[in-house]
Amino acid sequence: NARRGETWGDADMKAAVLREVGKPLQIEDVQINKPGPREVLVRTKAAGLCHSDLHFMEGSYPHPLPAVLGHESAGVVEAVGSEVRTVKPGDHVITCLSAYCGHCESCLTGRLSLCVSPETKRDSGDEPRLTQNGAPLPQFLNLSSFAEYMLIHEHACVSIRKDMPLDRAALIGCSVMTGVGAAIHTSGVRPGETVAVIGCGGVGLSAINGAAIAGAGRIIAVDMFGSKDNLAREFGATDFIDASKTDAVKEVLEMTRGGVHHAFEAIGLSKTAEQAFNMLRRGGTANIIGMIPIGQNVTLPGAAFLGEKRIQGSLMGSNRFPVDMPRLVDFYMSGKLKLDEMISQRIRLDQVNEGFADMKKGGLARSVIVFD
Ligand code: ZN
Numbered sequence: 001n002a003r004r005g006e007t008w009g010d011a012d013m014k015a016a017v018l019r020e021v022g023k024p025l026q027i028e029d030v031q032i033n034k035p036g037p038r039e040v041l042v043r044t045k046a047a048g049l050c051h052s053d054l055h056f057m058e059g060s061y062p063h064p065l066p067a068v069l070g071h072e073s074a075g076v077v078e079a080v081g082s083e084v085r086t087v088k089p090g091d092h093v094i095t096c097l098s099a100y101c102g103h104c105e106s107c108l109t110g111r112l113s114l115c116v117s118p119e120t121k122r123d124s125g126d127e128p129r130l131t132q133n134g135a136p137l138p139q140f141l142n143l144s145s146f147a148e149y150m151l152i153h154e155h156a157c158v159s160i161r162k163d164m165p166l167d168r169a170a171l172i173g174c175s176v177m178t179g180v181g182a183a184i185h186t187s188g189v190r191p192g193e194t195v196a197v198i199g200c201g202g203v204g205l206s207a208i209n210g211a212a213i214a215g216a217g218r219i220i221a222v223d224m225f226g227s228k229d230n231l232a233r234e235f236g237a238t239d240f241i242d243a244s245k246t247d248a249v250k251e252v253l254e255m256t257r258g259g260v261h262h263a264f265e266a267i268g269l270s271k272t273a274e275q276a277f278n279m280l281r282r283g284g285t286a287n288i289i290g291m292i293p294i295g296q297n298v299t300l301p302g303a304a305f306l307g308e309k310r311i312q313g314s315l316m317g318s319n320r321f322p323v324d325m326p327r328l329v330d331f332y333m334s335g336k337l338k339l340d341e342m343i344s345q346r347i348r349l350d351q352v353n354e355g356f357a358d359m360k361k362g363g364l365a366r367s368v369i370v371f372d
């Protein structure tokens, strides 16, 4: 390989590194390489703390360690490789972990978010994108956003209009795309249909917002925190069920006289996945967005399939992000997409562990790291 042995003069930067499962992230110096032909160096301006990061920190999903976490981000293009066509230095971009190759079967059939082609990553023989004191550091979900810079494939980001605030743009990079896309793409909510969303964190609120944009007639939000009621309504919920006080399935079936057309699970538990299925009407579709811990099984009543009830996974909102994300930015700028209400606090990189501690309490919606 031509790259091997060459000196690229890696640059130093600060990054939040996960060294060990169950331990806090550590702010350390990490070295970042220069862009290869199809790569983009992005100066990170904002990075959201997402629940999926926590899954890896707590070990319910595995990842090689040490690693720089973070995958919900926006920034400014600093430099591009010789063959990059889609962005240029100075562009404002939202990143997306759904890096796509553009020519595999998934990509060519319009299912970009299912692409698993290795060519958006570097070969094992190439110099790594990230290193620390000469040792390779695996990139997290094609991005590693808890760092001052990101070195990514050009198909892991999209250019957006410059009047869009980047701290809010970052949220579109994961939770908002995931939630809105689940409603609009994965389940295909149609005007007038009924929707239930279990879990009112960043993803659940975005699913509510997506259903509202799609024109759903009734949107029932379900959460264990009664305090989420008003927040859910701001995002477009027409009803709210406090699941700590009542049987949410029974309640939804009564309210809708037989169940909803679309149910969304946005927590990541087998129990709430079962509830999502059990609150469907005949012909309804349950969408599992949350990351159910490895080893947990979902148990369903077999006879319900006679009513053509469906259950399916929804990964990153079944996105075609280069098209979707600029549209979501326009929805925000025209007031249809709620983002301001989602950010509960803005923090510095060195406050990342406090941000995750707040997330675990469950009351807050979202913390965003902002970089100067
Ligand atoms: Zn995420």
Ligand code: ZN
Pocket: 100, 101, 102, 103, 104, 105, 106, 107, 108, 115, 116, 117
């Ligand atoms: Zn592909």
